[in-house]
Amino acid sequence: xELKQTRQGYVDALIELGQEVPELVxxxxxxxxxxxxxxxxxxxxxxxxxxxxQEQNMLAVAAGMSLxxxxxxxxxxxxxxxxxxxDQLRNAIAYPKANVKLGITHCGLSVGGDGASHQSNEDMAIxxxxxxxxxxxxGDYQEARLATKAAIYHQGPVYLRLGRxxxxxxxxxxxxxxxxxxxxLKRGQDITIVSTGIMISEALKAHQQLTDSGISTRLIHxxxxxxxxxxxxxxxxxxxAGIVTVEEHSVIGGxxxxxxxxxxxTHPCPVQRIGVQDVFGESGMAPDLFDKYGLRxxxxxxxxxxxxxxxxxxxx
Amino acid sequence: MDIGVQENQLSELKxxxxxxxxxxxxxxxxxQSGHIGGSLGATELVVSLYYHLMKHRPDDPLWPQRDxxxxxxxxxxxxxxxxxxxxxxxxxxxLWTFRRPGSxxxxxxxxxxxxxxxxxxxxxxxxxxxxxxxxxxxxQRKEDHYYYVVCGDGEIQEGEIWEAAMFxxxxxxxxxxxxxxxxxxxTDGNSEDIMPLDPLAPKWEAxxxxxxxxxxxxxxxxxxxxxxxxxxxGPVMIIANTVKGKGVSFMENAVGWHGGVPSQEDTDKxxxxxxxxx
Numbered sequence: 001x002e003l004k005q006t007r008q009g010y011v012d013a014l015i016e017l018g019q020e021v022p023e024l025v026x027x028x029x030x031x032x033x034x035x036x037x038x039x040x041x042x043x044x045x046x047x048x049x050x051x052x053x054q055e056q057n058m059l060a061v062a063a064g065m066s067l068x069x070x071x072x073x074x075x076x077x078x079x080x081x082x083x084x085x086x087d088q089l090r091n092a093i094a095y096p097k098a099n100v101k102l103g104i105t106h107c108g109l110s111v112g113g114d115g116a117s118h119q120s121n122e123d124m125a126i127x128x129x130x131x132x133x134x135x136x137x138x139g140d141y142q143e144a145r146l147a148t149k150a151a152i153y154h155q156g157p158v159y160l161r162l163g164r165x166x167x168x169x170x171x172x173x174x175x176x177x178x179x180x181x182x183x184x185l186k187r188g189q190d191i192t193i194v195s196t197g198i199m200i201s202e203a204l205k206a207h208q209q210l211t212d213s214g215i216s217t218r219l220i221h222x223x224x225x226x227x228x229x230x231x232x233x234x235x236x237x238x239x240x241a242g243i244v245t246v247e248e249h250s251v252i253g254g255x256x257x258x259x260x261x262x263x264x265x266t267h268p269c270p271v272q273r274i275g276v277q278d279v280f281g282e283s284g285m286a287p288d289l290f291d292k293y294g295l296r297x298x299x300x301x302x303x304x305x306x307x308x309x310x311x312x313x314x315x316x
Numbered sequence: 317m318d319i320g321v322q323e324n325q326l327s328e329l330k331x332x333x334x335x336x337x338x339x340x341x342x343x344x345x346x347x348q349s350g351h352i353g354g355s356l357g358a359t360e361l362v363v364s365l366y367y368h369l370m371k372h373r374p375d376d377p378l379w380p381q382r383d384x385x386x387x388x389x390x391x392x393x394x395x396x397x398x399x400x401x402x403x404x405x406x407x408x409x410x411l412w413t414f415r416r417p418g419s420x421x422x423x424x425x426x427x428x429x430x431x432x433x434x435x436x437x438x439x440x441x442x443x444x445x446x447x448x449x450x451x452x453x454x455x456q457r458k459e460d461h462y463y464y465v466v467c468g469d470g471e472i473q474e475g476e477i478w479e480a481a482m483f484x485x486x487x488x489x490x491x492x493x494x495x496x497x498x499x500x501x502x503t504d505g506n507s508e509d510i511m512p513l514d515p516l517a518p519k520w521e522a523x524x525x526x527x528x529x530x531x532x533x534x535x536x537x538x539x540x541x542x543x544x545x546x547x548x549x550g551p552v553m554i555i556a557n558t559v560k561g562k563g564v565s566f567m568e569n570a571v572g573w574h575g576g577v578p579s580q581e582d583t584d585k586x587x588x589x590x591x592x593x594x
């Protein structure tokens with residue numbers, strides 16, 4: 001299986017877009033080696049601004065640049081973009097609907113060794129709660145490239161959620177990318193899996209295992225978490241017994257609660273949320289952390305069985 | 317030095333300040349909410365900029381060559397809105413919708429809605445950084461307009477301000493002329509008790525800024541200093557010593573008038589004083 005970084009997809013797209021969109025500029029807060037934006041700087045030195053270790057100033061500077069007609073992409077890690085600079089993200093970018101894009105890496109548990117201080121498992125909750133924000137969570141390298149290109153042509157603030165690790169390349173999610181549109185990868189009538197970001201590879205495995213045990217499983221990949229593709233979620237709620245959501249994020253405030261929020265109002269159905277269970281992470285290799293914190297296909301399969309068993313026991 | 321301001325112009329600007337102060341009192345009284353003290357204290361700064369120093373076109377708020385003004389101490393919208401309305405950026409009667417639902421005149425400046433407002437500010441520190449981002453673009457494009465920013469002295473206790481101070485020096489933003497409205501009063505009391513700021517000029521100089529220290533109510537001095545500041549090599553910080561609540565005796569240097577709302581009696585008294593002083 002081919003493994004590639006989503007952050008590389010982001011920066012490859014920036015370099016391509018540099019030619020196409022002269023107003024594109026890139027800002028970083030002294031993590032350009034890690035976010036990979038230094039690769040953009042090599043090509044376009046006059047359009048790259050290293051703000052040093054000052055995420056708060058960087059986000060408001062980016063807002064200012066957008067007011068003068070630039071399309072700034074500001075990059076740093078998830079924890080810093082949303083927690084350290086959450087005020088600037090809210091008041092300088094989201095509130096006035098500044099045309100600023102956030103290319104944010106090192107999101108989720110797969111940051112690995114740096115530990116809980118650097119593993120943002122809350123950033124989706126924060127970004128989702130700010131009006132005007134668009135939240136894109138691509139599933140692999142290629143989708144990160146496509147999402148970056150979609151972001152630049154979207155008027156208004158966009159948060160691109162990217163990781164640190166190398167993640168499986170998933171050809172099933174390639175092809176077109178449209179903000180706000182889910183990708184229905186597998187049709188099924190018994191149960192639905194809704195996955196976002198790099199969890200798609202585990203979700204695909206879970207789909208295979210459920211299918212092998214005779215359960216007709218729908219698989220939806222959700223690379224836009226806000227605005228959510230409500231219609232696809234509601235159709236799944238109507239047509240299958242329940243939904244298992246999968247995200248590399250806290251079960252609080254992320255994809256799972258977004259999906260639950262949609263179905264409860266219109267067509268309530270069981271929703272089981274696979275994600276980090278309201279705890280901080282710790283240092284470790286990403287695969288070990290995924291095992292320990294329950295972000296595996298096996299967890300998805302178990303949650304699907306729980307929903308189906310509950311329904312069976314209710315049936316007279 | 318010839319600063320291009322005549323005695324008769326100075327008296328006109330002083331009269332304008334008096335009018336703006338009356339509008340500030342009326343707005344906050346009408347809204348029963350708002351920040352009077354800091355607005356009265358910054359009146360000469362804002363009036364000198366908009367009526368004498370800045371090139372701008374009220375009938376063409378987005379004229380590309382205009383100088384930009386960012387009120388980073390965003391709570392002092394009364395002084396900014398009173399000036400913008402007086403200049404014709406929007407109708408005078410809008411002032412009586414300040415802080416009301418549906419109004420474009422929010423408690424703190426909101427750029428998308430209000431003609432003439434250049435940046436959304438209010439969370440302290442943000443306006444300053446935003447102005448620097450704007451100035452950086454203009455400098456790269458070799459445009460020759462200026463970015464004027466007014467910060468509160470309490471505001472510069474924010475860490476973001478010092479991040480921004482380093483940033484402006486790195487990019488040698490010689491198109492930025494900023495002011496600290498130095499009135500020594502913040503919400504909870506005297507700045508030197510709450511979180512000492514003095515000595516202020518050396519702090520900015522250590523961060524690579526040129527500094528001037530002036531009487532922030534002396535219009536001639538404001539105009540002369542800004543004129544000189546334009547020739548400085550990098551960013552400029554003008555420490556403007558002001559009196560919070562300036563122009564209304566019982567509001568001067570009274571911390572309670574940071575966010576206090578005047579009663580009908582206070583309002584009448586303040587307006588009478590201002591009318592007699594005009």
